[in-house]
Amino acid sequence: MTDETKTPAPTSASPSLAASDFSGDSANLTLGESLRAYVDRVRGGDMGALPAIGGLVVLFIVFSSLRPDTFTGALNVANLLVQASSISILAMGLIPVLLLGDIDLSAGVAGGLSAGFTAVAIVRHGDGWVLAVLIGMAVGAVIGLAIGLLVAKLGIPSFVVTLAFFLGLQGATLKLIGQGGTVPVRNDVLRGITIKSMPVVTGWIVVIALLAIYAGLLFWRQRRLAAKDLHRPPTSLVALKFGALAVILLGMTAFLSKNRAPNPLIFTIEGIPYAVFLVGALMIFWTFIFGRTGYGRHIYAIGGNTEAARRAGISVDVLRISTFVICSTMAAISGIVSSSYTGNVSPGSGGGNTLLYAVGAAVIGGTSLFGGKGNIRDGVIGGLVIATIDNGLGLLNQAAYINFIITGAVLLLAASVDAISRRRRSATGT
């Protein structure tokens, strides 16, 4: 006998067949059902970005009650967003590496070295900023390639390889810049990433255009899913989520469009800092890559079950190397943004707690250190949490030691939440 149901032509998709033979599958959930499903997921340990958003709300309440006059001011909020940008970019770069269950401890100093090359190219060689940034990103990519080859081809644990690079790259930065020296960032465009803001009108246009495009995509997707009666969230939930996003983005735009200069009669500082748009663009780009392409799907598959991925014909080694290249290249961008904020590159750039901030950001955002679970946006949300802690503690004028202790404790807390939720997931199987 021949089997026609087994080889369906894509055009002969009949929803009635799927619906009748697959009666248990509720493709179209109601709002209540999907809320219940979400509560079950959270109970089962799959909390996603919930701890980060909760933490952000708590931190805002704590700091704004302790420093009501400064913390919630537009000047400080803009500053906080700029502080978060370099952390978020580094965290977004780390997430692909974390998805495979690897770690890159050298990402911070790789960013410092790359930013050093960019600054040196401008100051000592007079290169244009585009070329200088490309040089910096190329330095990052080469570092990532070297790490990736050592991890994937030689089989050295990523922890050890990147610890070695963490030390070695600091030496390289010291050699490049010289003992005790600094290289200034002498370029208006690069400096402008963090110290300038987009003109108010342009900012409004960009934000509204982005929201409109996003709404259109959501609506189109929902209609296509409904047309084939495929699994989809309720339209009301999609609308609610979009509404919340729109309120936050438009509210922030309005808030930052006011003149926030300390002395508004003499200076005008208004609009959204360019760094925020850079973070947004990178987030959209990588979310698209990891959510909609075969490459992204395969990265998740390797993180979930390497052997299964290998048997499915996925070239595990090549993809593992690629994650380290992405990580170090993003670290280069993060380093350049960071040098734009501080105005120079020093031998210590990217050292200290830069990397731990980024790992903390990714984990707080909901990315697992055990691999296979996480989203690009986790880096951005987590980056905001870390920057809020850093910024708020700075305003409280606490001694530096408290800052270290609290940041370390937050990282440990996030890792504990990750480990506990993983145990609950394996216990409940969600």
Next chain:
Amino acid sequence: MTEPLLELRGVDKSFGPVQVLHGVNLKVYPGQVTALVGDNGAGKSTLVKTVAGIYHADAGEFFFEGKPVTFNGPKDAASLGIEVVYQDLALCDNLDIVQNMFLGREAKTPTRLLDELTMEDRARQTLASLSVRTVKSVRQSVASLSGGQRQTVAIAKAVLWNSRVVLLDEPTAALGVAQTRQVLDLVRRLADQGLGVVLISHNMNDVFEVSDRITALFLGRVAADLKTSDTNNSQIVELITSGRSGSIGISAATANESA
């Protein structure tokens, strides 16, 4: 009797000095479940991996639908429609059912992006064609499935690709009673759809319940190739443990020589 879908003749396979398969003949008929039985070390897994193209046979001929074919790698076997469901299933816990079924062979849109609509649609139809009603949603993550449901997904993944021959390595080994029932029903339905099914199992109840033919391996040799209706439990157990039973099986001399 119809022509075998897949036939192996005189297949030898050695690993260094150890010869694992000695002139193995195997016939897989469309619409039938062929049970492959044998004790540990009898060469069942080696035979499966040879059919899947993972091992290269040292000698012997392969025929697919009567035409001679050669296997140089897993891709050759897959392109003929031969799929293997391994014992450890090879599923990614963090992906959902659709994503697992299409892993490594994702449907793409003309712009080279993932075509989720086509994939979900085809996964649904494949599961529906196998009368799978036990999973709640095809967008459920595999981590949330029971052992039997995982086995179902692994089998559905194998039949998604217009496969003609499906080899199942101990599909019920780790399952409870009810789940074993589900999987055996599914194995039967695969055969009823016209596929050639090879079932490797240690469980004689399963073998007698679902198979049409039984091929018994003893120390790398085919001891017997029988119709299930012509034999019984104790005869098969004897063939598995000593290589012969009454007048059938390999000669005592050969059996002793191999042992």
